[in-house]
Amino acid sequence: xxxxxxxxxxxxxxxxxxxxxxxxxxxxCAATGAGTDCGGCVRVVKALVVEHDVAKxxxxxxxxxxxxxxxxxxxxx
Numbered sequence: 001x002x003x004x005x006x007x008x009x010x011x012x013x014x015x016x017x018x019x020x021x022x023x024x025x026x027x028x029c030a031a032t033g034a035g036t037d038c039g040g041c042v043r044v045v046k047a048l049v050v051e052h053d054v055a056k057x058x059x060x061x062x063x064x065x066x067x068x069x070x071x072x073x074x075x076x077x
Contacts, residue, residue: 003044006037014048025049 001011009032017031025046029035035042 003048004032004034004037004041006041007033009034009041011048014045015052018049018052023053 003009003011003014013032014028014034017028020031022028022031025035025042028045028049029042032045034045
């Protein structure tokens, strides 16, 4: 599925970027080009990143770490 029409980036590329170490929305956008033009796809990109992070979590501690990371990012804004 094409996520970003401007840069022609699909969901597979987004997940590949996360697997390659792009752990934040900004890093995924920089790695793929998605969300760097009009920004209309940023919410979908963010949802894919979060969904992929949650799917990779194996324990409750993994999920807690994700929540802590997300909260620290929000506080830094």
